[in-house]
Amino acid sequence: MGYSLPPLAVKIVLNFKERMNPLPEIKPFRGIFYNRTKIGDLADVVTPPYDVISPEERDAYYEASDYNVIRLILGKTLPGDNPSENKYTRAAHYFKEWREQGILSTAEKPAVYIYENAYKINNQEIKRIGFIALLKLEDFESGKVLPHEKTFPKTRMDRLNLIRACKANFSQIFSLYSDPERKIDQILKSQAKNESPAIGGVVDKNGVKHTIRAILDEKTIANIAWLMRNKTIFIADGHHRYETALNFRNEMRERLRSCSGEEPFNYVMMMFVNMDGEGLTILPVHRVLKDLPEVDEERFAQRASEFFGIEMLDFGQDGGKGKEDQKIVMQQRLARGSGKSHIFGAYLGTNRYHLLTLRYEDMMDRILPNEHSREWKRLDVTILHALLIDYVLETKSKNLIKHNCIKFTPDINEATSLVDKGEYQIAFFVNPTKVEEIKAVASHHEKMPPKSTYFYPKLLTGLVMNKLER
Secondary structure, three states: OOOOHHHHHHHHHHOOOOOOOOOEEEEEEEEEOOOOOHHHOOOHHOOOHHHHHHHHHHHHHHHHHOOOOOOHHHOOOOOOOOOOOHHHHHHHHHHHHHHOOOOOOEOOEEEEEEEEEEEEEOHHHHHHHEEEEEEOOOOHOOOOOOOOOOHHHHHHHHHHHHHHHHOOOOOOOOEEEEOOOOHHHHHHHHHHHHHHOEEEEOOOOOEEEEEEEEOOOHHHHHHHHHOOOOOEEEEEHHHHHHHHHHHHHHHHHOOOOOOOOOOOEEEEEEEEOOOOOOEEEOOOOEEEOOOOOOOOOHHHHHHHHOOOEEEEEEEOOOOHHHHHHHHHHHHHHHHHHHOOOOEEEEEEOEEEEEEEEEEEOOOHHHHHOOOOOOHHOHHHHHHHHHHHHHHHHHOOOHHHHOOOOOEEEEOHHHHHEEEOOOOEEEEEEEEOHHHHHHHHHHOOOOOOOOOOEEEEOOOOOOOEEEEEEO
């Protein structure tokens, strides 16, 4: 593999109680997997992360299999539920019962798990590789693990109630680290190619292939842990789950008289992907707004022109092919402007799209003086919320989010359709946030506006799980 450690270094990494304590602290675990002889097709029992599943999709997953992981991560509230019988206690019951019945089985030996994705973007074949291991929980103040998104109390409590009842990680948090030389990627690819047979694989509804492989060799695991030392971990997806894990750890520490620091609740299951590697895709997250005062197109354009250069992409009164053609033009113009200027699209349900290009970047310094870093002020999503929503539309994006009046979607067709149906009044289209922007803002210990990123493809829940009790 080209990056072997001397025997002494291996011994140090493997023994986490030695004086040298790699940061972050990574260790293998005995994964819990679906027993393929019991459940048949893995596609019937796995799901995307809980927070991207619609009510309709949840119902479909319930119908797919009696053993679908949806019963663990996103249970239904039933009439008569009470503190002793509810969706969380039912999840704990299912989890215990499935393990007793052999539906779920626990690996015999601790391992680090390679997670590979193969997918297409614009007909281009892309591969992403990372690894799943346990990360010792660190408070954000330490600077070793950094978030980039805000979390919400209601969701944090929901996840905390689930982890209290089940004492398990059902899905891995998605994180990023920086390894420009791609040393860890080389190890993972070598293992995947030559040594580690697949222990789980499935193609999801979007045609994305997901494959899990186990690394059992202690020396290889130690090598990965050694290379991860002193790296900063950036949370990509799973902010609520990480904060929940911290809260649960703190509860358990208070409950127990003494802790060694090595109890299972001190760790969380995490997927690690190299932000300098291949295959990392971030999709744009468009905004569609409703319940606004009447939106007048002429006034919108007039107010927007104070900050933006505006170009109209007309497609005629009948829409049809012309509308689709101009939508493609808008997407192309947005893509070409990415990284060169701050450019946005807008659609108000009339016979045109608006292309809006920010005139002067430094105007954000005047509008938001000393509140945030330069990098935060120059995020497209910051400009969108501060200028286009708060100022041009004369409303408050915070209030719209609070009252569920903004829909976030990576699908431009869904966004325009919602406006055409009259369910929403205006759609804003943005370019995807860049990984270097995430790194810069998180390094300033700042939080981006909600739903600033959409990492694709989403990791599947149910491929591997982790028990927080010995």
